[in-house]
Amino acid sequence: MGATNNEVWQFATVVATRAVAADILRIELEPDQPAKADPGTHVDVKVQIGETTDKRSYSIVESLDEGKVLAISVQRAPASRGGSIYMHTLTPGDRIEITQPLQNFPLRIGAPKYILLAGGIGVTAIAAMASALRQVGADYHLVYAARSSDVMAYGVELQKEHGERTTLHLDDEDGLLDLDALVKEAGGATELYMCGPIRLMDAVRRSWEAAGHSLPNLRYETFGNSGWFEPEEFEVAIPRLEVNVTVGPGVSMLEALETAGVDMMFDCRRGECGLCEVRVGDLDGEIDHRDVFYSERQKDASAKMCCCVSRVVSHTDGAGSTPGVRQPRIIIDIP
Known part of the structure; x- marks a missing residue:
């Protein structure tokens, strides 16, 4: 049974679209019921995927004219399950169903200093925060890292808006971002907000804990689909329910179980809330934990997993998945 998170659905009209980087489309929506x-x-x-209607979440990059126009940006993912492909087909005049704005990643005004860290398309969740902090005269540092300039959406605009408070980092030119140095910049009451791939956020969290900074001052939102290894096809079984399902590379375990008729609990579908937790009975392979809900100790134990984002991969050598002779398989039970 899926939780609704008090969603209020409405129709919206696509009023403008434009490419803001390679495979990233800015979509401006005019909702029928504008809200802040x-x-x-x-x-x-x-989103419409074939004959199936599904749901995807997109951060609001910009709210124009008191919420009368909402701008989102969608990256067409190479391993898309179909949602981003559908969004990239939208053109002005199209009508789609959206919720009113939902808040899972609030910005707290009043900290003595802020660090805002965006990795790749994670800038969509961070850009509005930077604008809000600039408007109230806060002390902040905006750091935006991307693989290369062609995929850095809004880089020029952010540099123009925030000036010296902005650091744009390109991996192909600057190498890996020095996260330890960034974390050392944080004082005792500094709040760090970040959104990006799971590898980036996991590294920041480790550095933050090692520096002894307050964990409540580290706040984040994840893509919910980025992992440590390339997605593989795997089998999931629930013996008590006599269910045996194949999970393809472009489908989540949660989606595969829903399609098989299993009544599942979930809410965020991004590995943040833990509501979709399943218990692991047996495992042939390894769990690619893609959530930000469990602690490192819980992930190492592999006794539970968030089935909305995490997957099973072949046994690994520490550098990446190495497909074996047998298909990865997991036996689980659900609440």
Whole structure:
């Protein structure tokens, strides 16, 4: 049974679209029932994938004219399950169903200093926060890292808006971002907000803990689909329910179980809330934990997993998945 998170659905009209980077499309929506969109909010969107209607979440990059126009940006993912492909087909005049703005990543005003860290398309969740902090005269440092300039959406605009408070980092030119140095910049009451791939956020969290900084001052939102290894096909079984399902590379375990008729609990679908937790009985392979819900100790134990984002891969050598002779398989039970 899926939780609704008090969603209020409405129709919206696509009023403009434009490419803001390679495979990244900015989509401006005019909702039928405009509502204020605070920094950190997102909208859920009904997407059409073949004959199936599904839901995807997209951060609100910009709220224009008191929420009468909401701008989101969608990256067409190479391993898309179909949602981003659908969004990239939208053109002005199209009508789609969206929620009113939903808040899972609030910005707290009043800290003595802020560090805002965006990795790749994670800038969509961070950009509005930077604008809000600039407007209230806060002390902040915006750091935006991307693989290369062609995939750095809004880089020029952010540099122009925030000037010296902005650090743009390109991996192909500057190497890996020095996260330890960034974390050392944080004072005792500094709050760090970040959104990006799971590898980036996991590294920041480790560095933050090692520096002895306050964990409540580290706040984040994840893509919910980025992992440590390339997705593989695997089998999931629930003996008590006599269920045996194949999970393809482009499908989540949660989606595969829903399709098989299993009544599943879930809410965020991004590995943040833990509501979709399943218990692991037996495992042939390894769990690619893609959530930000469990601690490192819980992930190492591999006794539970968030089935909305985490997957099973072949046994690994520490550098990446190495497909074996047998298909990865997991036996689970659900609450």
